[in-house]
Amino acid sequence: MKLRQKILLLAVAPLALAMFGIALTVRYQATELARHERVLVEAAYLQSKETELRHYVELAQSAIAPMVRSGRADAATRDAAMQALARLDYGQDGYFFLYDLQGRNLMHPRQPELVGQDLWSLRDPQGALTIQRLIAAARAGGGSVRYMWKKPSSQQVAPKLGYVVAVPEWNWMLGTGIYLDDVERTLRRLDARAETDIRETMAWIGVIAAISILLVAASGLALNVSEHREADAKLRQLAQRVVQSQEEERARLSRELHDGISQLLVSVKLLLETAANRLRLAPPPEGASVAPVLGMALIRLDTVFNEVRRVARNLRPALLDDLGLFAALEHLAREMQEGSGLRITVSRTGTPRELADEQATALFRIAQEALTNVERHAHANQVTLVLAFDADATRLTVQDDGAGFDVARMQHDPRRGIGLRNLRERVAALGGEFDIVSEPGATRLSAAVPAVRAGAALPDPATTIAAQPAPRRDASGNTES
Template sequence: MAAIPVGVALICMGVTARHQTLSLANEERKLVEAAYLHSKETELRHYVELARSTIERIADSPDASDDELRKKAIHIITRMKFGDDGYFFLYDQQGQLLVNPEQMAVANVDLCDPNSPSGQTQARLILDKAQSGGGLVRYEWHKPSSRILAPKLGYVLQVPGWNWVVGTGLYLDDVQETLARIDEHAKNNIAATQQRIYLIAALCMVSIAAAGVLLNLKDHRISSAKLRRLAQRVVHSQEEERARVARDLHDGVVQMLVSSKFLLETAQLQQPHVTAPDLAPPSSKALDQGLARLNDALLEIRRVSHGLRPALLDDLGLPAALTLLSEQMCESGDATIVQFEQCGEAHAIPNTHATALYRVAQEAVKNACTHANASAVLIRLQFDPRSVTLIVQDNGQGFDIHGVLTDGNRGIGLRNMRERIEALQGRFSISATKQGTGILATLPLHAEADDDAALPHSRFDSSYAPA
């Protein structure tokens, strides 16, 4: 969104720069053309004045007759030359051409002859300009060197005394070539400027895009950190609530039930002793049934309380809690045998780590007994100097990991286990075959999970194969 307006702005700048550059190039072209023409006009005027002064000196000479002086002047003007194609022309007072093109020093000269159809218009322009006082005249004529029709700028003056018209001209095709080079140079400059603008635009958009990506990554990292802290708070609140409910059950409901059991047992002892059970009164039988059900309720409440938050986890640590978990699963009446073994010397671990590993073991054992139809489950807790690893291995029927994880209605327990471990910057992996399922969870102990650290990528792969 930020790159689009910047790109539009730079494109508008490029169009504006092109327009302004073309305007400046046109102004420069006009200035160059005016200056060039002014220099040509000055040059032509000097040439024509030089030729007229030459004719006047010859006319003022007293050494020959007037006809001889006229012939001499025509001969000298015919031989005068400047530049590659510069020559002079002469007309008398009747408008007749006096110079002979064949005798001129420039080859292929074609003069504006009033008597030829191709030169009548040009000759009339020259004569009219001279009779009006002289000056510049523009027309098109054949260039001697190339025989191409080219624009020509002429300058004519009238010679006093003989009333001749003398003049010369310059072809303006070199001016057009110079202006064409100026236009080409301007176009090249415009193209180079546009390329630089487009390059700057591309760099700006790439920079903006990179900045946007970095900003999004930063926002994502901050959001992930916030979500991780929120998840940890939810888990912590959940564990605290479970501990509170377990305490309330143990300290409140269980104590009341125990007290009721004591009262019922006292009442049972106060009943008259009957040797034959069949002859016992109905109240005695109801009392016996009530005591039995009350005892079952106490056992169930203690089981639920321990499942919510085992006291051994807080008092004696994770190994003791896992040992009790395996014993309870074996005593629950299921056909599954749950064993626990510890590798390495146990050392203190954070409470958050112990709770997460216990919940993973609890969920894994429950899944093995309920869904995998496993006959044996092994819980292994391995202590290392910088980490603690939990391995839960069963010999059940396995399952399709990819299918369970991609199904939105299944795999909630697996996702919860993964999120618990990864929230503490641990590694979680699971593998499943027809011979059983293995779960591996590793938590680092050198530093607790940092709220601002990025979560590691979850891994559900076959890195841990069942034994």
């Protein structure tokens, strides 16, 4: 595949995926919005109807209140109250009904065949005990109940919202209701309209996506690929530099192991062999002559141990694992000061917390690279390192008073600034931020990694060192590493 085709694919594919993701998100959000709108409309309608039904029931109660409060409970008085309620209707399917609290129907103006029947065990098509639920709501002080009932105007079972109250003086349940099939039709129309709007929105998104992809494709075909070739050259050079650095590091370790540790080990071996030969050949009184040789072997062995520690410390400082990043930075500053004329100040702000191993290593390597660059190129006298534990990030700042350099030119020059680009990419891989500002007399490098979790405050390094037990020593008197 040619470079232009790759660029075109890399430009079009993310755009297409983004537009597809936007379309899915818009459809989901629109569907959720329509669902919420339906729920709100239904709830508002039912609440208004419940209030209306309560007012109707209160009106019916006021119509029979004089007869109820009269204290008479004879059949004539009750029949008069029933007739008054039967005459109260509203609309085509609005009426009042009466039951006693044991479930027997006393009055039903639209279904007179139910009068006198015991409907306590009546169930609707969904299996719910309709009359028992109504009586329970009435006994609880009055309330609304949704159930299924035959609609007089259509003779079809339809959802209904009923509101009932108790008339305890006569052991009655008085109620009325409104059928909700019209509400269901209205809600279905809302759903259909919402679905139509969603389809139209998806069509518009598709048109916009197609136009955008065509524009990107046309732009990609006309794009000059020189910048991409330059980027490819930088990447190749970076890869070569990484490989070269690895090879140089391997060569350095190989030389140190060969020229330092290996020679010392051979010398110790020869000395020990000489001591063994003397012990084997010399008479017992003369065995004392072996002691100086063995002493020299032990001295050489101490040198071997120190050399091993030095190599290990250069690979990764033990302080970074034992006492944390701040102690390792202090040790690094002391070593750098001893080998150069720099004055290095290390300070810390905020409440210390534990860092992930990758974060601590990255910040330490950044400080190491920065101090090395200052020593080699900045011609500075004073360097300040600040480790700040902010609420949302851990920030390392390195500032010197050196000659400075052109940051933009360094970043765009493929032959220079490899180390800074490596640092930037290393911080970016951890989700952090890297920034460098330079001018004559002041260069400031800042690296921040996010606070992955809230840890307990770390003890002060000086206190930790004082509280540690004395180091153990091996049989030769050397400190165990």
